[in-house]
Structure formats: structure tokens, C-alpha cells
Amino acid sequence: MQVDPTQRGASEAGAAGNAIEVSGLEKAFGDVEAVRGLDLVVRPGESLGLLGPNGAGKTTTLRILSTLLKADAGQVSVLGLDPAQDGAALRKRIGVVPQDIALYQGLRAEENLAFFGELSGLRGARLRERVQWGLEAAGLTERRRSLVSEFSGGMKRRLNLVAALLHEPELVFLDEPTAGVDPQSRNHLFEQVEAIHRGGTTLVYTTHAMGEVERLCDRIMIMDRGRCLAEGSLEVLRDLEEVRAGLGSGLQLTSEADLEGAAALLREHGFDAEVRGASADLETIFLALTGRALRDESQEIPS
Amino acid sequence: MIQTALTLLRKDLRLFARDRTALFFLLVLPIGLGAVMGTAMGGGMMGGGSKSRKIAIAIEDLDRTPRSQDLVEAVSGVSALRVEVMSDVRRLVADGDRAGGLVIPEGYGAALAAGDAPPDLVLYRDPAKQIASQVMVFQLSPVLFQQTAEGLGSRMMGRVTDLMDLPEASRGAITRELVGSYLRVEDIMEGVEAAAAEAAATSATLAPPVDDAGESEEEGTDIMEALPGLMGLQIEDLSPPRADGLPRSAGASHAFSAMAVMMLLFNLVAFAGTLLEERAEGTLDRLRLTPQAGRAVLLGKVMVTMLLAIVQLVLLFAFGALAFKVPVLEHLPALAAASLIWAFAASALGLLFATACRTRKQMEGLSTLVILVMSAVGGAWFPREILPEWFQTAGLVTPVAWAMDAFHGILWYGKGVLSTPDLGGVMVPLLVLGSGGAVMLAVAFRLYQRSFDSA
Numbered sequence: 001m002q003v004d005p006t007q008r009g010a011s012e013a014g015a016a017g018n019a020i021e022v023s024g025l026e027k028a029f030g031d032v033e034a035v036r037g038l039d040l041v042v043r044p045g046e047s048l049g050l051l052g053p054n055g056a057g058k059t060t061t062l063r064i065l066s067t068l069l070k071a072d073a074g075q076v077s078v079l080g081l082d083p084a085q086d087g088a089a090l091r092k093r094i095g096v097v098p099q100d101i102a103l104y105q106g107l108r109a110e111e112n113l114a115f116f117g118e119l120s121g122l123r124g125a126r127l128r129e130r131v132q133w134g135l136e137a138a139g140l141t142e143r144r145r146s147l148v149s150e151f152s153g154g155m156k157r158r159l160n161l162v163a164a165l166l167h168e169p170e171l172v173f174l175d176e177p178t179a180g181v182d183p184q185s186r187n188h189l190f191e192q193v194e195a196i197h198r199g200g201t202t203l204v205y206t207t208h209a210m211g212e213v214e215r216l217c218d219r220i221m222i223m224d225r226g227r228c229l230a231e232g233s234l235e236v237l238r239d240l241e242e243v244r245a246g247l248g249s250g251l252q253l254t255s256e257a258d259l260e261g262a263a264a265l266l267r268e269h270g271f272d273a274e275v276r277g278a279s280a281d282l283e284t285i286f287l288a289l290t291g292r293a294l295r296d297e298s299q300e301i302p303s
Numbered sequence: 304m305i306q307t308a309l310t311l312l313r314k315d316l317r318l319f320a321r322d323r324t325a326l327f328f329l330l331v332l333p334i335g336l337g338a339v340m341g342t343a344m345g346g347g348m349m350g351g352g353s354k355s356r357k358i359a360i361a362i363e364d365l366d367r368t369p370r371s372q373d374l375v376e377a378v379s380g381v382s383a384l385r386v387e388v389m390s391d392v393r394r395l396v397a398d399g400d401r402a403g404g405l406v407i408p409e410g411y412g413a414a415l416a417a418g419d420a421p422p423d424l425v426l427y428r429d430p431a432k433q434i435a436s437q438v439m440v441f442q443l444s445p446v447l448f449q450q451t452a453e454g455l456g457s458r459m460m461g462r463v464t465d466l467m468d469l470p471e472a473s474r475g476a477i478t479r480e481l482v483g484s485y486l487r488v489e490d491i492m493e494g495v496e497a498a499a500a501e502a503a504a505t506s507a508t509l510a511p512p513v514d515d516a517g518e519s520e521e522e523g524t525d526i527m528e529a530l531p532g533l534m535g536l537q538i539e540d541l542s543p544p545r546a547d548g549l550p551r552s553a554g555a556s557h558a559f560s561a562m563a564v565m566m567l568l569f570n571l572v573a574f575a576g577t578l579l580e581e582r583a584e585g586t587l588d589r590l591r592l593t594p595q596a597g598r599a600v601l602l603g604k605v606m607v608t609m610l611l612a613i614v615q616l617v618l619l620f621a622f623g624a625l626a627f628k629v630p631v632l633e634h635l636p637a638l639a640a641a642s643l644i645w646a647f648a649a650s651a652l653g654l655l656f657a658t659a660c661r662t663r664k665q666m667e668g669l670s671t672l673v674i675l676v677m678s679a680v681g682g683a684w685f686p687r688e689i690l691p692e693w694f695q696t697a698g699l700v701t702p703v704a705w706a707m708d709a710f711h712g713i714l715w716y717g718k719g720v721l722s723t724p725d726l727g728g729v730m731v732p733l734l735v736l737g738s739g740g741a742v743m744l745a746v747a748f749r750l751y752q753r754s755f756d757s758a
Contacts, residue, residue: 096589100584119593
């Protein structure tokens with residue numbers, strides 16, 4: 001379902017001061033249409049969860065917004081700048097946590113941070129201070145002099161995250177930052193992300209872990225086949241007709257008063273019943289919107 | 304156990320068959336290199352191509368008489384030689400531009416016309432091109448015998464009586480006796496002529512013959528050494544002098560030049576491949592996302608590959624100077640200039656490979672083939688002058704040929720960057736390498752922009 005912009009972002013779309021404004025975004029790789037007419041608005045300080053099955057166009061969208069790819073068509077504004085024209089200026093203000101662990105395995109933890117910090121424009125005492133912050137935030141102060149190749153997956157993921165945050169960006173794109181890590185590392189990563197969000201940083205977060213989005217994001221956009229299927233808060237998504245229909249047959253009560261009424265009615269008829277409200281979780285919503293068919297990407301989209 | 308081994312074998316064969324790089328190294332590379340080597344050394348595929356293997360000889364005719372022109376024409380008729388009539392052939396040979404140069408002196412035609420022994424012809428040879436210069440002498444022998452036949456009898460008799468150091472009074476009788484045996488000497492010469500023709504036909508086997516005990520046949524060497532004098536040919540090997548008086552080794556100079564050229568290419572292409580590795584690992588994207596990286600990423604790669612190249616060249620030449628007395632210090636400024644420019648050109652080539660290929664494996668396969676072929680055609684494996692003509696011409700489109708000309712020119716011929724009245728310089732090869740490197744780098748930047756860069 002393509003959400004009508006007038007129903008959601010219309011009040012923000014086009015309004016001055018949005019962190020991200022996208023309209024009619026299109027990108028194709030040969031015959032593969034990765035993004036097809038996408039509209040998107042992210043407000044400053046907001047945390048947007050970008051969900052979708054494999055091949056939905058999430059990563060392509062992030063790459064366009066973060067200056068790594070040029071769009072074929074559409075209007076894109078990130079922090080008031082055009083990524084295609086003002087790439088260098090924009091890169092100073094954004095951070096990207098890539099899906100791959102993009103670190104130099106042959107460098108030590110602190111050398112990696114110092115290297116990326118310097119390329120982000122940090123120098124001298126400020127650089128040393130931010131490297132120290134990064135090591136602490138990643139929980140790697142004790143291992144600062146260890147080679148990254150000696151780290152576990154979780155340690156690498158933590159370092160991968162803070163390397164994108166050294167220059168204190170206003171807007172951070174996180175592309176599956178917790179993939180393949182143990183619960184402890186995931187929790188640590190999550191706390192770091194929550195901390196920067198509380199500090200006012202705008203986040204765009206893509207993941208397949210629905211629980212992370214429920215916990216972190218103010219708003220959720222579900223994409224499939226290059227289009228936006230639905231967008232809004234978790235409550236808004238739960239209320240979508242497709243989602244409600246997807247919950248299957250059964251008694252559906254729409255208010256707390258009805259719940260209590262139903263419980264009273266059951267007791268009157270001799271049932272020792274307790275009626276609790278059950279709401280669709282995000283995974284249910286996701287499957288209701290995108291379907292249960294397997295998405296095996298056989299055609300490679302260039303990174 | 305056998306069943307398990309067979310299962311593993313099937314798995315490995317499947318994996319191998321789907322690995323295009325492995326297939327390339329197994330099937331294409333040996334055949335490709337075999338074709339190049341076979342063409343270079345054996346003449347050509349399907350048995351053809353040997354006709355194009357000619358040794359260039361420069362002839363300077365100072366006599367300019369019909370007799371001298373007859374000689375030039377006769378030498379031109381030798382199938383294994385390519386004659387170029389030029390002036391100042393001594394310098395050409397000293398510069399390494401020709402393996403040998405024949406000078407026909409003034410008075411040559413007049414002496415023959417008068418029935419006298421003509422003045423000696425002079426053959427200048429480049430000791431660094433031993434194979435070519437030996438072929439030259441073999442090929443010239445029959446022609447010179449024919450051309451100087453008229454004066455051969457008296458020339459030979461005079462030489463023999465000189466060698467015997469006979470008293471003046473007995474020379475007349477001895478000479479008459481020797482002239483009487485002239486016919487027998489002619490028979491010997493015909494035999495030598497036939498041997499020379501046979502040797503020319505098998506020009507690849509030019510080392511002195513070795514007997515079963517592994518020793519050279521000294522008798523044969525004596526005849527060969529005496530042969531030029533009997534033909535009225537003076538041979539002068541133009542070995543460049545060394546400032547420190549030590550003997551020069553053309554082999555060492557060629558070997559270290561070749562290593563400087565070929566190994567550097569392999570190393571730099573491998574290093575430039577880290578660009579593709581970074582692309583695959585995602586660090587390239589991360590670099591591109593930093594505000595200050597941009598195209599400095601590629602510039603940084605150029606700088607580091609050049610630095611590594613210079614370190615490698617310094618170590619290589621230092622070792623050559625210490626262990627093999629390669630005259631490095633003697634030509635330090637020119638060598639430094641050539642090393643810098645070659646490091647730049649080789650780095651540019653490495654980056655061209657890295658930006659033209661999509662994966663490191665693809666690059667490794669392609670670059671290995673190209674570098675090996677360039678090295679063969681460009682003279683890093685064996686001297687270019689013994690290759691077929693079209694091979695020599697093809698070599699000029701490779702940076703290897705120009706780099707070899709520069710390094711060997713400096714280390715063996717003692718050339719500087721600029722020409723002097725006595726010796727040419729290596730300015731031309733360096734200019735070709737520098738401009739070629741700039742073009743390759745520009746193309747590499749363009750490809751990088753197209754395939755990696757965006758905003």
C-alpha cells in the first residue's frame with residue numbers, strides 16, 4: 001500500500017527544517033528498479049526505522065541519501081543540502097554505520113579510530129579526545145592496542161559503530177548495525193545508539209530485527225520492491241486495514257471499555273474469564289504488509 | 304574411505320570448474336605464454352615466422368665506390384641481416400642503438416681495383432649484445448670472402464709471413480711456396496664458409512661448442528678468432544669504460560634492469576589491487592563517506608605505490624652495486640631520475656588495472672598475463688634484438704621496453720639523461736614513460752570516478 005503523502009508527511013513534506021526530504025526518488029541498476037518513486041520525510045531529532053525484505057530498496061535509498069550513489073530521478077534534500085551536488089559539505093554533517101564491518105583488520109582499534117577521525121576533520125587534542133571517547137563507548141579501552149583482526153564479531157561491530165560517530169554528526173544512517181552479534185554486544189550497541197538519539201541526533205535505522213525498531217524508532221517506514229508500503233508510528237501501523245485483516249478471524253475489540261464489557265458478559269455466562277488486549281507486534285505487521293513469500297534475491301544490485 | 308575421497312574430489316572439481324581465475328591460470332596462461340615464448344624463440348606458430356628474425360647491422364660507407372656499394376648490396380642480400388646504411392655507426396653501437404656497425408674505409412674500392420689488399424673493414428660490436436654480434440660475424444663471413452677474394456691470396460700470404468716473423472731474405476721463397484698452396488687454403492675457406500652457413504641456420508645455438516667433458520673446443524675457437532683477420536675485418540668491441548676501472552658485466556646490468564622493471568610491475572599491481580580489496584570489504588565506501596577523502600583516495604594510492612616502488616628500487620640497486628658491482632653510484636643522478644619516472648609509470652599502470660577490473664581475482668589473472676607478455680616482448684627476459692622484427696616493434700608499445708632502454712642505457716652504456724657529444728641520453732625513454740604514466744593515471748582517475756565515485 002502506497003501511503004498518500006497528504007495522509008502522513010504532508011504536513012512536514014516541503015516544510016523548512018526537515019532533516020530529510022525526498023520526493024519521487026528513483027534508482028535503477030540496468031533492468032532492476034531498486035527504488036521507484038519514494039517519498040520520505042524525517043524531522044530533526046527523529047528516529048526513523050526503515051524496514052523491508054531483502055531487495056526492498058533500503059540500502060540503495062541510504063546510499064543515495066549519504067552521497068554514495070546518484071539518484072536517477074526525484075528531489076532529495078538532506079540537512080538542507082543536495083547529496084548529489086553538495087557531497088563534501090554534507091559528509092561533514094552525517095555519519096554512516098555500514099552493514100559490513102568496514103574497518104582495517106591490520107590496524108589496531110585506536111589506529112582505526114584515529115584514521116577515520118582524521119579523515120573526518122578532527123585534529124590534535126580534539127582527535128585524541130574523540131578517539132578516547134570512541135574506545136570507551138565501544139568498551140574497548142583495554143583492547144585499544146589490539147589488532148581488529150583479533151576481535152570478536154561483537155567487538156568489531158561496536159568499533160564499526162563508534163567510527164561513524166567520532167565527528168558528532170547531526171544525522172546518522174545505521175544499516176543493520178547489530179547484525180550477527182551476541183545479545184550482550186547488541187544491548188551495548190543499542191545503548192550507544194539510544195544515547196546519541198537522546199542527545200538530539202537524527203537517526204535512520206534499517207534492520208531486520210523488528211524488536212530493535214519497536215524499541216528505538218519514533219516512526220517506521222516499511223518498503224517493498226522500491227516503494228513505501230506504509231509509514232507511521234507503531235500504533236498507526238497496527239491500525240492499518242491490511243494489518244487488522246491479516247490478524248485473521250476472531251473477535252476484534254477496539255477499545256478498553258469493550259474489553260471490560262466482554263469480560264463481564266463472559267462471567268455472566270459462567271466463564272471464569274480474563275480478557276486481555278492483544279495487539280499486533282511489528283513482525284506481524286511487517287508480514288501482513290509484505291506477505292509471506294520468500295524473497296530470494298537472485299539479481300545482484302551493485303553496491 | 305575411497306568413496307569419501309571420491310566425494311571430496313567431486314566437490315573440489317566442481318569448485319575449481321566454477322573458479323574462472325583458477326581456470327585461467329590452469330589453461331589460458333600457460334598456452335598464452337607458450338605462444339609468446341615460442342614465437343619469440345622458435346620463430347612462430349605453425350612453423351612460420353622465422354623469416355622475420357633479422358639482426359640489424361648498420362653500414363657506413365666511407366669509400367662510396369662501386370666496389371663498396373657491391374659489398375653493401377651483398378650484405379643486404381644476407382637473409383639473416385637487416386642492413387641500414389647510416390653515418391656515425393660507431394656512436395650508434397656505443398649508444399646501444401645497433402648491435403653492430405660495419406665501416407667500409409676509404410680506399411677499399413681502389414685497392415681491390417688495383418689488385419692490392421684492401422684496407423681492413425671495421426666491425427664495431429656491442430658486447431652487451433653478444434648473440435647478435437656473433438650472428439653478425441657468421442653471416443658476414445661468406446660475403447666478405449667473396450668480396451675480397453681478389454686480394455685474399457696476397458693478404459693471407461702477407462699475414463702468414465708476418466706471423467712467422469721470417470727474415471726479409473727468405474720471405475720471397477716462403478711466399479711463393481705458400482702461394483702454391485693457396486688452392487688448398489681456398490678449400491679450407493670453403494669449408495669454413497659452409498660451417499658459417501650452417502651456424503647461421505641454427506643461430507639460436509650460438510654458445511661455443513662444448514665437448515662431452517663439458518669443456519669448450521679450443522681449436523674451434525681459434526679458427527673463429529682468426530677468421531675475421533683473414534677476411535680483412537677488424538673487430539672492435541665497444542665496451543663502455545667504468546670510472547672505477549672495474550670490468551663491466553652486461554649480464555648483471557641487464558639482470559638488474561630487468562628485475563627493476565618486471566618485479567616492480569608485479570609488486571605495484573598487487574599493491575594497487577588493495578583498492579579492489581577495500582571495495583570488497585567496504586572500507587572504500589567508508590573512506591568515500593569521510594568529508595576529506597574524495598578523490599584523495601586514489602592520489603594516496605599513487606603516492607604509496609610510488610614510495611614502495613622507490614624503496615624496492617633502492618634496495619635492488621644497492622644489492623646490485625654491492626654484490627655484482629653494477630655501476631650504480633657512477634650514474635646516480637640518471638638512475639634516480641629513471642627510478643622516479645618508472646615508479647610513477649608502474650604505479651599508474653597498477654592503478655589502471657585496479658580501476659579497470661571489478662574484483663581482485665580478475666585483476667590478478669589479467670595483470671599476470673599482461674605483465675609476463677610485456678616483459679617478454681619488452682626485453683626483460685631476453686635482449687630485444689634477437690626477437691623477430693614485429694616483436695621488437697610490438698615491444699615499443701609496452702612500458703617495459705622503454706624502461707629497459709632507460710635502465711640498461713644508464714647501467715651498461717653509461718648514458719645520462721641528456722645526450723652528450725659522445726653518448727646519447729635516456730631522455731626519450733623517460734619522456735615516453737612519464738607521458739605514458741600520466742595518460743594511464745588520467746584514465747585510472749576517470750575509471751575510478753565512473754565506477755567508484757559519485758557525488
